[in-house]
Amino acid sequence: MEKMTITIHGYYHDRFMRPGRPPIDRGWRCNRIMNGCGSLLAALMRGNSGLGGIMYLAMGEGLKAWDGSPPRPDPAATGLVREILRRQITAESIVFLDGADQPSSLPTARLQIDFSFSRDDFAAEGVQPVREFGLFGGNSTNDAGSGLLINHVIHPRIDISAGLTLCRTLRLDFSQGLVPRDSAAGHFGGHLPIRCIDGVGDVYGDALNAEGIITLADLAASALHMEIENIPSAKMMEFRAKAGLVLAIEADLSPLAQMADASVSDILKLDAFSHETTGAGRNAAPGRLLRLQEKLTVLQVALDEWELQKLTGRDLLDWI
Numbered sequence: 001m002e003k004m005t006i007t008i009h010g011y012y013h014d015r016f017m018r019p020g021r022p023p024i025d026r027g028w029r030c031n032r033i034m035n036g037c038g039s040l041l042a043a044l045m046r047g048n049s050g051l052g053g054i055m056y057l058a059m060g061e062g063l064k065a066w067d068g069s070p071p072r073p074d075p076a077a078t079g080l081v082r083e084i085l086r087r088q089i090t091a092e093s094i095v096f097l098d099g100a101d102q103p104s105s106l107p108t109a110r111l112q113i114d115f116s117f118s119r120d121d122f123a124a125e126g127v128q129p130v131r132e133f134g135l136f137g138g139n140s141t142n143d144a145g146s147g148l149l150i151n152h153v154i155h156p157r158i159d160i161s162a163g164l165t166l167c168r169t170l171r172l173d174f175s176q177g178l179v180p181r182d183s184a185a186g187h188f189g190g191h192l193p194i195r196c197i198d199g200v201g202d203v204y205g206d207a208l209n210a211e212g213i214i215t216l217a218d219l220a221a222s223a224l225h226m227e228i229e230n231i232p233s234a235k236m237m238e239f240r241a242k243a244g245l246v247l248a249i250e251a252d253l254s255p256l257a258q259m260a261d262a263s264v265s266d267i268l269k270l271d272a273f274s275h276e277t278t279g280a281g282r283n284a285a286p287g288r289l290l291r292l293q294e295k296l297t298v299l300q301v302a303l304d305e306w307e308l309q310k311l312t313g314r315d316l317l318d319w320i
Helices: 035-046 201-210 216-221 233-247 254-258 264-269 286-296 298-302 305-310 313-318
Strands: 009-017 024-033 052-060 083-088 094-097 110-118 128-138 148-160 165-173
Touching: 009 148, 024 216, 035 128, 035 148, 052 110, 083 128, 148 165, 148 201, 201 233, 216 233, 233 298, 254 286, 254 313, 264 286, 264 298, 264 305, 264 313, 286 298, 298 305
Parallel strands: none
Antiparallel strands: 009 024, 009 165, 024 148, 052 083, 052 128, 094 110, 110 165, 128 148
16 A cells, blocks of 8 residues: 655746747756755644744855856755845735646645746846745744745856846645656756756857756757857757757666766766676666666767766756
């Protein structure tokens, strides 16, 4: 008999809007639920006075060092790394969703909140980079870092410039049972920053980011004949083709459990049938490891070699 559990899942959906241009839709993506969420739920169930539920959304500049390879949030973290904006959330702005993703007048186990941000929302002048956001509750106030951190997302850099509107939708799902895989975000590798593609580099990467193309999934979803200043059309076709190769990967990733800390570059070099194989891959069935290597070989074509050396088996498991 299958055991039913209640697990909290978070998702977010970003869309970029510019006047006179088609919107860019980044699709649904997962976000990490923090330890503070469990603490807040327990306190609310106990009836602790002076605490609220979801009260603020905070956005952060994060660190420039994250560009190219954003880290995974630490579930024990209590705040953003570099918070720059906080917006209050009223109970009226939080919507219950039914099983068909439609607003419900009755309480359900699924919540949705919609936001929009433009350049005028930020205090600094010029282009404002953002790399992280999170929901706060409990005893949260308008002061940066206050309250219990409910979720935390570290994402590829988004440059909020004049004329750009970021439309962001957040969902929290407290449903009983397992969440279908189809409701999870994106495709294999869709979260990877665009600079991971071999040949993009900083110059082309900045030009793509300026158009709201931040990740491989963004590039794959962009208009086929989209023209970007300073990027030749042949290069755009090359980058789109490489992104498509990564997103199309379908593989049994279970052998990666035994080599989570090994780099992708090293995993691809392993001799699956060698009796001398030790360390990474030593417990993986040779046939399954070989089939996985064959599937992942396209990463050598599509991604920059430096990225292959930085990416690990654990990163690949986190891609889906």
